[in-house]
Amino acid sequence: MRRYVKLVSLLIAAVFLSVNGYARDTRTVKAASVLQGDADEAASAADETAPAADGAVSDADGADASKAQSFAVNFERVLDSYQPKKNHYNFFFTYKNVHAWWDAVALGIEEAQRQYLARGITVTYEYLAPKAASVFAQERFLRQGENGDYDVIGVDVADESISMILDELSDEGHKVMTFSSSDAAEGCKRIAYVGNTHNYEDGARITEALCEKLGYQGKIAVLIGTQGAPCHEERAQGARAVIAKYEDMKIVDVGYDQDSVDRAYKMTEKFLKRFDDLAGIVCCNMSNPVGAVRALTDMNRNDVVVVGMDHDQEALQYVRDGKIYCLGVQDCFSIGFDTIQVAVRIADGVQPGDLYPEKTEEDTTLIYQDEAGKMLEILYGEVR
Amino acid sequence: MKRSIQLTAVIGALLLAILLAGLALWVTGGAAVSTEQAVDRLSDFYLQELAGRRSQVVSSMIDTNIEQMQRAMNAVTEDDLASEASLRSFIGKIETLYDLDLFAVVDEADVVYCRYATYMGGSRYDFLSMDLSRSGPVISTVHQYGGTKKICIVIPLSGLTFMDRELKACFVQTDIEELAEMLAFDNDQNETWFGMYYRNGENLTHLDFGPVGKGQNLLEIAKEVIPEDEWTVLNENFRNGMQGFIEISFDADKHIMYYTPIRDTGWMMTVLISERLIQDQVRGISDELIRRTTIQFIISGLALTLYFLALLLESRRESRILLEKEKEHSKASRERARRSESELGVMKGIANKDPLTGVQSKYAYTEKVKELDQMILSGDDVSFAVVIGDLNGLKRINDTFGHAAGDEYLKEAAAVLCEIYEHSPVYRVGGDEFAAVLQGVDYRNRSVLLERLNTQIEENARNGRAVIATGMAERLPEDQNVLAVFDRADRLMYERKQELKASHV
Numbered sequence: 001m002r003r004y005v006k007l008v009s010l011l012i013a014a015v016f017l018s019v020n021g022y023a024r025d026t027r028t029v030k031a032a033s034v035l036q037g038d039a040d041e042a043a044s045a046a047d048e049t050a051p052a053a054d055g056a057v058s059d060a061d062g063a064d065a066s067k068a069q070s071f072a073v074n075f076e077r078v079l080d081s082y083q084p085k086k087n088h089y090n091f092f093f094t095y096k097n098v099h100a101w102w103d104a105v106a107l108g109i110e111e112a113q114r115q116y117l118a119r120g121i122t123v124t125y126e127y128l129a130p131k132a133a134s135v136f137a138q139e140r141f142l143r144q145g146e147n148g149d150y151d152v153i154g155v156d157v158a159d160e161s162i163s164m165i166l167d168e169l170s171d172e173g174h175k176v177m178t179f180s181s182s183d184a185a186e187g188c189k190r191i192a193y194v195g196n197t198h199n200y201e202d203g204a205r206i207t208e209a210l211c212e213k214l215g216y217q218g219k220i221a222v223l224i225g226t227q228g229a230p231c232h233e234e235r236a237q238g239a240r241a242v243i244a245k246y247e248d249m250k251i252v253d254v255g256y257d258q259d260s261v262d263r264a265y266k267m268t269e270k271f272l273k274r275f276d277d278l279a280g281i282v283c284c285n286m287s288n289p290v291g292a293v294r295a296l297t298d299m300n301r302n303d304v305v306v307v308g309m310d311h312d313q314e315a316l317q318y319v320r321d322g323k324i325y326c327l328g329v330q331d332c333f334s335i336g337f338d339t340i341q342v343a344v345r346i347a348d349g350v351q352p353g354d355l356y357p358e359k360t361e362e363d364t365t366l367i368y369q370d371e372a373g374k375m376l377e378i379l380y381g382e383v384r
Numbered sequence: 385m386k387r388s389i390q391l392t393a394v395i396g397a398l399l400l401a402i403l404l405a406g407l408a409l410w411v412t413g414g415a416a417v418s419t420e421q422a423v424d425r426l427s428d429f430y431l432q433e434l435a436g437r438r439s440q441v442v443s444s445m446i447d448t449n450i451e452q453m454q455r456a457m458n459a460v461t462e463d464d465l466a467s468e469a470s471l472r473s474f475i476g477k478i479e480t481l482y483d484l485d486l487f488a489v490v491d492e493a494d495v496v497y498c499r500y501a502t503y504m505g506g507s508r509y510d511f512l513s514m515d516l517s518r519s520g521p522v523i524s525t526v527h528q529y530g531g532t533k534k535i536c537i538v539i540p541l542s543g544l545t546f547m548d549r550e551l552k553a554c555f556v557q558t559d560i561e562e563l564a565e566m567l568a569f570d571n572d573q574n575e576t577w578f579g580m581y582y583r584n585g586e587n588l589t590h591l592d593f594g595p596v597g598k599g600q601n602l603l604e605i606a607k608e609v610i611p612e613d614e615w616t617v618l619n620e621n622f623r624n625g626m627q628g629f630i631e632i633s634f635d636a637d638k639h640i641m642y643y644t645p646i647r648d649t650g651w652m653m654t655v656l657i658s659e660r661l662i663q664d665q666v667r668g669i670s671d672e673l674i675r676r677t678t679i680q681f682i683i684s685g686l687a688l689t690l691y692f693l694a695l696l697l698e699s700r701r702e703s704r705i706l707l708e709k710e711k712e713h714s715k716a717s718r719e720r721a722r723r724s725e726s727e728l729g730v731m732k733g734i735a736n737k738d739p740l741t742g743v744q745s746k747y748a749y750t751e752k753v754k755e756l757d758q759m760i761l762s763g764d765d766v767s768f769a770v771v772i773g774d775l776n777g778l779k780r781i782n783d784t785f786g787h788a789a790g791d792e793y794l795k796e797a798a799a800v801l802c803e804i805y806e807h808s809p810v811y812r813v814g815g816d817e818f819a820a821v822l823q824g825v826d827y828r829n830r831s832v833l834l835e836r837l838n839t840q841i842e843e844n845a846r847n848g849r850a851v852i853a854t855g856m857a858e859r860l861p862e863d864q865n866v867l868a869v870f871d872r873a874d875r876l877m878y879e880r881k882q883e884l885k886a887s888h889v
Contacts, residue, residue, distance in 0.1 A: 098494075098506045106503060107528060113500060124472065127503035128495065381531020381590060381599045 071378060072329045072365035073311070077108070077337045079115045082355060085348040089116075091125040092145035093339070095156035095180055096229060097133035099259055101286045101310055101332060102156070105180055108336025116340070123340060126150075133226040133259060135159045142166075146174065151347035154339060156180035156195070159228035163188040175346050179339040181231035181330070183359070192352050194339045194360040199231040202328045202364045203238025203284060206307040209326050209366065210280045213305050217248035218279025221271040223264055223292060225285030227256045235284040235309065252278070257287055264291020272299055283308030289315045293323045313380050320372035328364045329375065335362045390699050397692035401685060408681040412674050419670040424640075428629060431642035431655045438567045438578060439646050439653040445563065446648065449537045449556045450521050452482045457541060457554055465546045468502065475499045485534075486557035489541070491549040509536060509555075516540040516553050523649040525560065525588060531599065532590055535560050564589035575661040579654040580646070583622045594656045595634035602654070606632060618643075622652055632656075738812040740791055741798035749811035752821055753866045760865060768823045769830050769858040770869045771837075772877040773801055775816035776851040776884060797850040804837045818852070819870070830856060838880075845884065853881030 093109070095102045106127055113123040126145070130137030138158040142165050145153040152175045155166060163185040166176050170189035178184050183193040196202065210220070222239050225232040236254070243249050252275050255267035264287050271278055272295070281304060283289040289308030293315070296304050302323070308315060311329045318324040338360050345356050352358035367375050376382040456478045464474035471489070476499040479487045488498045494512045496505035505512050511524040522538040538555040545551065560580075568591055569576045579593035585603030592598050596605045603622060607615050609632055621628045625645035632639045638659045643652045736748035744752075759766045775797045782790035794816065801810045801818055808826040811819045822830050834856050845851045855876025859869045 098504045100507045102504075103508045106508075110501070117500070122500065124500045125502070127501060129504050131506065377531065377599050379531060380527065381587070 071371075072363075072367065072375060073331045073333050073378060075333055075378075077111065077334060079112065079119070080341060082341065082345060084116070084121050084344050087120065088122045089124070089151050089344055089347050090149065091123070091152050091154060091340075091343050091347075092148055092150040093125060093127045093154040093156075093179065094138060094141040094145065095127075095129045096138070096158040096182070096226060097259055098129050098131050099286065100312065102127075102129065102180065104311065104332035105336040105339070108333040108338075109340050110336075111333070112337045112340035116344070121344075123344070125340075133158050133229060135161055135228070138162055139165055142169065145169075146172065151175065152177055152343040154179045154343060155184070155190070157182040157184050157230055158226065160185040160230055161228075163190075166190050177339075177343060177346055179342075180335055182229055191346050192342055192356065192358050192360070194342050195335045195362055196231060196330055196364060197359050197361040198364065199234035200238040200241075202309065202330075203235030203282070204242050205238075205364075205366060206235075206309065206326060206328050207239040207242040207282050210282060210305055210307040211242060211246055211249060213325050214249070214279050216246045219250055219252045219275050219277060221253040221255070221268075221275070221278055221281045222251055223267055223281060223283045223285075223288040224254065224256050225259045225288065227258070229285075232284045236282075239282040239284070257285075257291060259285060259287050261287045261291040261294070264288045265295045266291075268292040268295035269299070272296075272301060272304070278304055280305040280307070286310035286312050286315070289318065289324055289327065293318045297323065311375070311379055313376065313382070316367070316372050316376050316379070317382075319367055319369055320376060322369055325368070327367045327372075329367050330364045331362045338362070390696060393692055393695045393699065397688065400688050400692075404681055404685050404688070408678065411677050411681075415670050415674045415677070422670070427640045427657060427659060428642070431629070431640060431657055432644075434569075434576070434578070434657075435642050435644050435653050435655040438655070439644055441567060442563065442580075442649070442653070443647045445558070446521075446523060446537055449482075449484075449558070450539055452478075452484070453487070453537070453539050453554050453556060456482075456487070457539075457544070460544065465544065468497070468547070471497055471546060472499055484556050485559055487554070488557070489546070489551050489554040491546060492552050493549055495549070497546070511536060511538050511553070511555070517542065521648065523651075526557065533560050533588060534558060535563070560588055561590050564591050575658040577656045579656070581622075581643075581652045581654055583625065583650060583652060585622060588651060593654065594639060594658070595637075596656075606630070609633060625650070625652070738798075741795050741812055743798045743802060743818065744809045744811040746811065746813050748809070749813050749819055749821075752809065752811075756821070757865050760863070767827060767859060768821055768869075769827055769856055770866065770873045771801075771805065771820040771822060771830075771834070771854055771856045772870065772873040773797070773818040773820075773852040773854045774877055774881055775818070776853055776881065778816040793850055797852050800837070800840055800844070800850060800852060804833055804840065819873075821866075822856075827858075830858070841884070845887075851884060853877055853884050855880055 095105075109125065109127065113125070116123045126148070128141050128144070130141065135158055138155070139162065142153070142155065142162070146169055153169060154177045155162065157163065157166075157178055166178070166184050167189045170176050170191075176190045178188075178190050178193040178195070180195045181199065183195070183197070184190050207220075220239075220243055222236055224236045227233075240251060243251050253271050255270065257263035257267055264283075268281065268291060271281065281288075281292050283292055283306060286309060289306055289310075290312055292306050292308070296302065296306070306318075306324045307326050308324060309328045309330075311327070311332070315324060315327055319327055342356050342360055350356070460474060464470050475487050475489070475497065478484065479499055486498060488496050490496050490505055490509075490512065494504060494506040494509075496503050496509075509524065509526055511522045514522065516522065516538070517540060519540060522536075522540075524536040524538060525533045526536055527533055535558045536555045537558070538553050540553050541551045564578075564580065568578050577592070577594040579591060579596075579602070580588040581602050582588060585601040585606075587593065587596075587598055587600070587602065590598050593602065596602055603615075603619055606618055610618070610630065614630060618628070618630050620626075621643070627642070627644035630641050630643075632641055639656050640659060641654060641656045643654045645651070646653050736745055736751070737743070738745045756766060756768065775794065778790055778793060781793050794812075797816075798810065798812065798818065801820060805820045805822060805826050807824060808820050808822045811821075813819045820826075822833075826833060834854065837852075837854055841852055841854070855873045855878070857869050857872035857876060859866075863869050
């Protein structure tokens, strides 16, 4: 019997020792392997160098496809098949005032410049503007361009009166073009224009949408950006023309915010104080709708219908939230991109015709509530 | 004794079995709890390691860029600042030297000078709204088209002028997506994610953060899936740049998120891991441990069962052996008793019989007297008679013819008595004295038998053969013992002896 007891005791001890020993070893090895794997992976990540520089831009055959418009703004632009005559270009651009809208245009310019560089063509440029829009400030910048060694001088016209200076520059032998939102006056000697060619229509379209929303009745106020800025004024004209069509609608007030959100806010407050029964506001630039909705929200006047222009993130959020009825979004990126393509042609001495139009027209898309989220995602990567 | 051992063994086995089962439950239950704890601890450690390393990479990249810019601006010469072309050339050299995406300087009018462009930065770069003269390096971001962002690492400048304007800062612009992709995990299994967020929860990168989409605000998403109090802590920690852990379940899939501030940036480094990843690893170990522990307990249980079974069987076998031994011992004892009884009977027989004559001995007579006295004392109606016989002339025969002749004379006398009282015991109660106790048939025929004996004696006397003087007495109701009867028979025997002497000598 003692033999049995000894045998079984030894068996039990062996089972305990072997199992616990195995488990301890396994735990150690597997836990270590998890951490070691991560350490290797993290070390590998730290050792990695940055990805290679951007690859070559699509060739000329892809040029037609580059025009394929994505939703409202086309970020997938590719240079067309035009072969520049020089390896280096130097441009001077000036625009109305420092504002995010022209930063969006700048992104298109930078993309085109990058693609040319990838082709071995260096494009350098100045892209300057005064902090506040004014004819005098723009003239000052133009004189700066006049004195520099630039292949092309490009201008987003702050006021039609600038056209005279552009003619002067042209007469001096400078190659002058206009771009962005406002063309020069009719008959100006500038070579070409790239940008919004339908500001009047844009103003009319957003106003028509407002009228329909209001059932073609009610008092309307119009907010405009910079006084004298062709694009803003043309949109306001378009708005006036539409409102004039409807007997039960009337523009009761007009204000300029000088591209300032704060001023737009104050102008809206003033509108509502004077016309408590105001039914809608037409906003003709980027800052107008933001200031207007902020004021309406603070005054708890959600009954006033707002329509506006451009792609400000806050304004698009207001569209998404139903505080702005619609926005006319211009394809700023393409404006900038095409400005460089046209400037290169102009620098090469190519006149408008088969290779590019005298006016390169860029699209404006009306964005309503159901599309605002998509627009926010495309422009700002914002997803709810 | 043996039964007690068996009972102890059985109870012991049961107690051990219960103990083993309890231990098994405790160990497996403990293993499950330990697994959970291990998962939590390993997850925490794992996430801290992941986030810490990546945060360090970002900080190192920032430090390197700052150092490079400081070196560059220390090396800038008056010639470099003589014209826009020379400045662009200098910037180009620095970009090439340090392999920078974009290096730029900014003047007091917020004009940004790059390698290929000069542009207005006021509406584009948030850092230009700051008073850079009073700050150290600034880490900022700038929005690009499509919602992408770039990192701007800015250092303030002083004492440098360009085209009559003071240079207020220089900065390096880095593609945040390239950095993010470099830091991102090889996420084939979709179980670990890395992210960088502003403190308001907005994503810095274009990377999905697990179930949180790239364009979604992390804090807003978290608010929908975690309890309010936990969200408050998370939100506060983000706002204040504090590190922490939080459990987040997306579609019942539990995740652990670790967040830690990235030094000097105002950003949060986040790492999210599906608990499945750790669980799979740890549970694999735990399951193996539980499996082996279970096997261990089963084997131990079986071994113990066998052990106690063996103990029981051995005990029973020993019991059987002991029983057999006891049986044998009992049998031997009985045999010994039987033998003793037999030997006693022989001894008794020897003691009860007179060896010379073959009649009952004096001892047997004493035993018979005790038996009868006991019956009288008990009040039984006992009827018997005592015959006393005394052999005449024995001394003369011994002296004349020797003891052998005397012995023969005694045997003849005994034979006479046994022949007459054939249904009664005859005792030799002395050297030449005999007694017979008559009961039953001989008692009822006592007178006839005595007459027949006397006739035989008289004839023997005439033939020179054994002469026995006899006396017989019956038990009378007043007799309280055998001795009283004996005494009367003895007196009658002496009287008869005298008669015989008188007639034959």
